[in-house]
Amino acid sequence: xxxxxxxxxxxxxxxxxxxxxxxxxxxxxxQEKLAACVNQISGVRSTYIWNSELQNDTEVVLVxxxxxxxxxxxxxxxxxxxPYEVPELIAIPVCGGSQDYLDWVRQNVEx
Numbered sequence: 001x002x003x004x005x006x007x008x009x010x011x012x013x014x015x016x017x018x019x020x021x022x023x024x025x026x027x028x029x030x031q032e033k034l035a036a037c038v039n040q041i042s043g044v045r046s047t048y049i050w051n052s053e054l055q056n057d058t059e060v061v062l063v064x065x066x067x068x069x070x071x072x073x074x075x076x077x078x079x080x081x082x083p084y085e086v087p088e089l090i091a092i093p094v095c096g097g098s099q100d101y102l103d104w105v106r107q108n109v110e111x
Contacts, residue, residue: 007093007094007095008067008068008069009065009067009093009094009097009102009105009106010065010066010067010068010091010093010094011063011064011065011066011091011092011094012035012063012064012066012071012074012090012091012092013062013063013064013088013089013090013091013092014061014062014064014082014088014089014090015044015046015059015060015062015088016059016061016062016082016083016084017057017059017060017084018060019040019060021081021082021083022040022060022062023040024081025038025062025077025078025081026062026064028077029064029066029074029077032077032110033108033110034066034073034074034077034109034110035064035066035070035074035109036065036066036104036105036106036108036109037064037065037105038062038063038064038065039062039063040060040061041060041061041063042060043060044058044059044060045057045058046058046059065105066109067105067106067109068091068093069111070109070110071091074089
């Protein structure tokens with residue numbers, strides 16, 4: 001595993017209430033070249049407080065491979081498409097990995 005010379009790749013995470021909304025968001029991000037790949041992980045249990053009440057829901061987590069320069073646009077598209085009032089978006093910078101894979105991400109995200 002090599003360290004990227006440019007720390008320009010990010011993994012963004014969001015959770016969706018169902019497979020339909022997850023698929024719609026994942027497909028849109030890839031088709032619009034805002035993400036090179038989006039993994040959908042279903043069956044995740046999320047426990048959180050919303051409107052002062054404890055929630056315990058099944059969700060689909062999206063793992064979005066994108067560039068740091070596209071994060072603001074990814075956030076805007078998620079807000080447009082997401083059924084939640086306050087959709088989760090957490091971004092984690094990628095500091096290393098397979099150089100071939102990181103190059104592939106860069107090539108498949110619109111500059």
